[in-house]
Amino acid sequence: xxxxxxxVAVVGIGQTKHVAARKDVSIAGLVRExxxxxxxxxxLTWADIDAVVIGKAPDFFEGVMMPxxxxxxxxxxxxxxxxxxxxxxxxxxxxxxxxxxxxxxRVHKTVLTLAFEKQSESNAMWGxxxxxxxxxxxxxxxxxxxxxxxxxxxRRTGAPDHIGSLVAxxxxxxxxxxxxxxxxxxxxxxxxVQASPMLWDPVRYSETCPSSDGACAMILTDREGAARSPQxxxxxxxGAMRSEPTMFAGKDFVSPQAGKDCAADxxxxxxxxxxxxEIDLAEIYVPFSWYEPMWLENLGFAxxxxxxxxxxxxxxxxxxxxxxxxxxxxxxxxxxxxSGMIRFAEAALQVRGQAGEHQVDGARKAxxxxxxxxxxxxAMWLVGSEPPQN
Amino acid sequence: MPxxxxxxxxxxxxxxxxxxxxxxxxxxxxxxxxVLGVKTSDDKILVPxxxxxxxxxxxxRDLVEVGATGTVTxxxxxxxxxxxxxxxxxxxxxxxxxxGADTAxxxxxDVDGPDxxxxxxxxxxxxxxxxTGAITDIACFEPYDGDEASEATPHDGEFEDKVSGIVAxxxxxxxxxxGRAASAYIxxxxxxxxxxxxxxxxxxxxxxxxxxxxxxxVATREEVEVGPSGTVTTFCIVNVKAKNLDIELPYVYAHxxxxxADLALHGRIAGIPYDQVRMxxxxxxxxxxxxxxxxxxxxxxxxxxxxxxxxxxx
Ligand SMILES: [Zn+2]
Numbered sequence: 001x002x003x004x005x006x007x008v009a010v011v012g013i014g015q016t017k018h019v020a021a022r023k024d025v026s027i028a029g030l031v032r033e034x035x036x037x038x039x040x041x042x043x044l045t046w047a048d049i050d051a052v053v054i055g056k057a058p059d060f061f062e063g064v065m066m067p068x069x070x071x072x073x074x075x076x077x078x079x080x081x082x083x084x085x086x087x088x089x090x091x092x093x094x095x096x097x098x099x100x101x102x103x104x105x106r107v108h109k110t111v112l113t114l115a116f117e118k119q120s121e122s123n124a125m126w127g128x129x130x131x132x133x134x135x136x137x138x139x140x141x142x143x144x145x146x147x148x149x150x151x152x153x154x155r156r157t158g159a160p161d162h163i164g165s166l167v168a169x170x171x172x173x174x175x176x177x178x179x180x181x182x183x184x185x186x187x188x189x190x191x192x193v194q195a196s197p198m199l200w201d202p203v204r205y206s207e208t209c210p211s212s213d214g215a216c217a218m219i220l221t222d223r224e225g226a227a228r229s230p231q232x233x234x235x236x237x238x239g240a241m242r243s244e245p246t247m248f249a250g251k252d253f254v255s256p257q258a259g260k261d262c263a264a265d266x267x268x269x270x271x272x273x274x275x276x277x278e279i280d281l282a283e284i285y286v287p288f289s290w291y292e293p294m295w296l297e298n299l300g301f302a303x304x305x306x307x308x309x310x311x312x313x314x315x316x317x318x319x320x321x322x323x324x325x326x327x328x329x330x331x332x333x334x335x336x337x338x339s340g341m342i343r344f345a346e347a348a349l350q351v352r353g354q355a356g357e358h359q360v361d362g363a364r365k366a367x368x369x370x371x372x373x374x375x376x377x378x379a380m381w382l383v384g385s386e387p388p389q390n
Numbered sequence: 391m392p393x394x395x396x397x398x399x400x401x402x403x404x405x406x407x408x409x410x411x412x413x414x415x416x417x418x419x420x421x422x423x424x425v426l427g428v429k430t431s432d433d434k435i436l437v438p439x440x441x442x443x444x445x446x447x448x449x450x451r452d453l454v455e456v457g458a459t460g461t462v463t464x465x466x467x468x469x470x471x472x473x474x475x476x477x478x479x480x481x482x483x484x485x486x487x488x489x490g491a492d493t494a495x496x497x498x499x500d501v502d503g504p505d506x507x508x509x510x511x512x513x514x515x516x517x518x519x520x521x522t523g524a525i526t527d528i529a530c531f532e533p534y535d536g537d538e539a540s541e542a543t544p545h546d547g548e549f550e551d552k553v554s555g556i557v558a559x560x561x562x563x564x565x566x567x568x569g570r571a572a573s574a575y576i577x578x579x580x581x582x583x584x585x586x587x588x589x590x591x592x593x594x595x596x597x598x599x600x601x602x603x604x605x606x607x608v609a610t611r612e613e614v615e616v617g618p619s620g621t622v623t624t625f626c627i628v629n630v631k632a633k634n635l636d637i638e639l640p641y642v643y644a645h646x647x648x649x650x651a652d653l654a655l656h657g658r659i660a661g662i663p664y665d666q667v668r669m670x671x672x673x674x675x676x677x678x679x680x681x682x683x684x685x686x687x688x689x690x691x692x693x694x695x696x697x698x699x700x701x702x703x704x
Binding site for chain 2: 021022023024025026027028029032047060062063072073074075076078120121122123125126127129131132133134136137138139141143144147148149150151152155156197198199200201202203245247248249250251253254266306
């Protein structure tokens with residue numbers, strides 16, 4: 001008899017209302033809020049949790065070096081295993097995947113996984129530009145790092161200049177339907193996006209993610225736990241991580257090999273042959289607007305050079321054929337350490353039919369995606385409304 | 391073998407912390423010379439207080455006031471004063487259980503030597519003259535010869551003008567060395583020569599070199615001089631002022647593939663209006679007197695490189 005993996009179900013999801021600064025709570029209070037909401041959603045208590053897996057952004061981003069130590073009591077981890085995962089901006093995704101593997105391998109039955117960040121307590125731009133001796137300081141922040149790769153994408157594909165603004169306009173409108181999203185720009189127009197200043201040309205201010213405080217939690221459980229769930233679970237059909245160096249001769253920053261391999265692994269696990277037709281929506285990590293068409297190609301939703309055409313044709317709109325980031329995405333909400341998990345959680349919310357106003361009709365299969373570092377860490381999962389077949 | 395470079399690296403930032411209700415009451419209490427603890431689900435008094443029960447994970451909000459006197463539960467002598475420590479001289483670190491509390495607080499005890507400290511000794515708080523709502527509002531503890539007196543009494547945690555956040559500066563002192571390959575590179579660049587290293591396995595030329603090929607995982611030793619001219623493979627126009635950077639805006643930040651290199655390095659383009667910089671532009675480094683690096687790269691005047699000649703390096 002072959003040993004098969006335990007099917008993994010998402011039975012609880014909780015987020016904080018993401019904002020620029022949560023000055024009313026400590027970091028412990030912030031994570032507690034998301035975890036409590038996830039427990040409430042699953043109708044479980046702390047005693048039902050067997051292990052806790054957490055993630056956050058790199059330590060310098062908020063100066064907490066050992067969150068697992070400080071947060072054990074806030075997350076009810078006393079007497080239980082607690083782990084921390086660490087993969088830069090993709091950490092929220094890889095954290096959920098580590099938790100998922102603990103259930104799939106039958107090490108634990110029910111696991112709480114959570115990711116957070118209080119960007120207001122530090123300065124990510126400082127954290128990304130430490131004054132390393134002998135190095136020539138040239139640039140600060142992620143925008144300047146990624147903008148040349150956006151230009152390279154535009155050159156390679158011949159995408160017209162306005163594609164980025166279409167993505168931002170869509171995501172900011174989607175965020176208006178998501179009560180947890182940080183930016184709620186009620187009077188947003190395409191013209192306003194296009195008139196916003198260039199920060200790192202070709203990346204505009206309105207095509208850049210905000211800086212947020214927030215946390216996201218999920219409760220993952222086995223088949224038995226899913227059977228007791230008061231609400232429909234989301235089922236994990238596949239999940240994978242891949243890494244590559246930040247820089248190497250032959251690295252394709254526009255469409256990194258690690259991203260392609262990671263997606264291929266997920267599709268293989270989930271039995272997906274044609275992602276564009278078989279997947280109903282995706283929550284993908286788009287911190288700068290142009291990364292939507294770039295990742296559409298990297299993830300196999302479009303042929304190389306064709307991603308921008310999906311965006312331009314409205315395919316990725318909330319009512320389009322393949323909605324991308326119905327929640328408003330990273331462009332509307334970015335507590336960096338939590339952003340990957342929010343993608344995973346929003347994908348799960350959709351296939352549970354619980355996304356409220358930003359629900360995609362009839363969503364049965366959804367992808368959650370995160371990337372981090374210098375486009376070097378990738379984490380993805382595919383969730384479905386039905387248990388996996390294999 | 392060239393000199394291995396070394397320099398101090400200080401990483402320092404004034405992180406801020408929102409306190410939340412319990413820590414806010416605790417630190418404001420210290421400012422008002424009042425020590426607060428919190429009562430757990432099984433009636434234990436924790437000082438300093440925490441927001442969540444360490445055993446049951448319940449939210450804890452029942453505050454109590456405990457004594458300013460207590461008993462040392464254990465200690466360690468701190469023979470040498472270090473930056474940021476209290477008292478400015480050798481002292482004892484103590485764990486002190488304040489009268490009325492069930493757990494101990496870490497602080498400093500002002501005594502002349504290790505012979506003057508013992509577990510079980512009685513101590514009291516010496517309050518700081520200037521108090522701001524911080525743990526340093528307790529300047530230190532000092533020996534005290536009274537008996538255990540106070541019981542914990544309920545406290546509503548309310549004060550005028552509560553402290554809601556603190557600054558928690560962090561500082562790490564490193565001695566940084568970039569290693570053999572980068573040291574050699576930095577030294578040669580200062581002599582206005584761009585020297586990379588070739589991987590013995592895949593033959594790719596890395597500049598700056600890192601001493602190993604990230605793809606093949608083997609050491610690189612063969613030095614290869616590249617450039618000095620190169621091609622702009624891609625770029626952005628920076629309109630955002632960075633704190634530690636004294637470059638006039640806007641400026642062009644470019645990836646430049648030096649002739650003979652297999653990946654681009656990063657540099658600033660000048661000597662041409664920023665809005666005329668383009669992919670494929672041919673450039674060369676410009677050094678200034680005493681500069682460790684090229685100050686910027688400027689157009690060579692050659693015709694632009696054809697996209698096909700550098701597209702693999704983008
Ligand atoms: Zn090699």
